[in-house]
Amino acid sequence: QVQLVESxxxxxxxxxxxxxxxxxSGRTFRAYTMGWFRQAPGKxxxxxxxxxxxxxxxxxxxxxxxxxxxxxxxxxxxxxxxMNSLKPEDxxxxxxxxxxxxxxxxxxxxxxxxxxxxxxxx
Numbered sequence: 001q002v003q004l005v006e007s008x009x010x011x012x013x014x015x016x017x018x019x020x021x022x023x024x025s026g027r028t029f030r031a032y033t034m035g036w037f038r039q040a041p042g043k044x045x046x047x048x049x050x051x052x053x054x055x056x057x058x059x060x061x062x063x064x065x066x067x068x069x070x071x072x073x074x075x076x077x078x079x080x081x082x083m084n085s086l087k088p089e090d091x092x093x094x095x096x097x098x099x100x101x102x103x104x105x106x107x108x109x110x111x112x113x114x115x116x117x118x119x120x121x122x
Contacts, residue, residue, distance in 0.1 A: 001026050001027075002024060002025070002026035002028065002029045002032065002098050002110070002111040003024070003025045003026055003111075004022055004023070004024055004096045004097070004098060004111055004112065004113035005022070005023045005096075005113060005114070006020060006021065006022050006094065006095070006096045006113040006114065006115065006116040007020070007021045007023075007116060008020040008021045008116060009094060009116030009117045009118045010117075010118070010119070011119045011120075011121065012086055012118075012119070012120055012121070013120070013121050014086060014087055014088055014120055014121065014122050015085060015086065016086050016120070017082070017083060017084045017085075017086065018083050018086065018118060019080055019081070019082050019083070020036065020080065020081040020083070020094055020096075020116060020118075021078055021079075021080055022034065022036075022078060022079045022080075022081075022096030022113055023076070023077060023078050024077050024078065024079065024096075024098065025077065029053065029077070029098060030053045030054060031053070031054070031100070032053055032098040032099060032100060032110070032111075033050050033051070033052050033053065033098070033099055033100070033101060033102055033103075033104045034050065034051050034052075034053055034072070034079045034096070034097070034098050034104075035047065035048070035049060035050035035051065035070070035079075035096075035097045035098075035099075035104045035109075036048040036049050036050075036070065036079075036081045036094055036095065036096060036097070037094070037095045037097055037106065037109075038090075038092035038093065038094045038095065038118075039092055039093050039095070039115075040089075040091060040092040040093075043092075045095070045106055046061075046106075047061055047104070047105070047106065048060070048061050048064060048068065048081070048094070049061060049064070049068055049069075049070040049081060050070065050103075050104045051070045051071070051072055051079060052102065053072065056072065058070050058071075064083075064090075067083065067084050067085045067086075068081060068082065068083050068084070069081070069082040069084075070082075079096065081094070083118070086118075086120045087120060088120045088121065088122045089120075090118060090120050091118060091119050091120050092118060093115040093116065093117050093118075094115065094116050094117075094118050095112055095113055095114075095115045096112070096113035097109040097111065097112055097113070098110060098111040099111070
């Protein structure tokens with residue numbers, strides 16, 4: 001069993017920054033790929049970024065590449081999503097996710113966090 005707790009969402013103006021945190025717990029979470037997804041109103045949940053916990057390999061979706069960075073802190077068992085140069089279209093609920101698959105497709109996620117709202121005003 002893996003527990004994921006997100007924090008760090010909020011309201012920010014376009015061009016601003018936010019850092020989301022996902023605290024992980026449970027006996028086996030270090031065997032998982034961790035990642036972030038987002039879901040805007042009326043849209044499907046979409047992949048944003050992932051990181052392999054054991055080797056630290058990362059991947060960021062093209063739509064946010066150069067603006068978003070995913071990282072982890074082993075000592076704190078926490079995964080971060082640093083979001084810079086935010087745009088109104090980044091407005092969504094952001095979810096932390098964990099799964100055994102290296103690709104971490106939506107259908108391959110085993111555990112979800114509760115979500116944190118990010119709102120970017122124009």
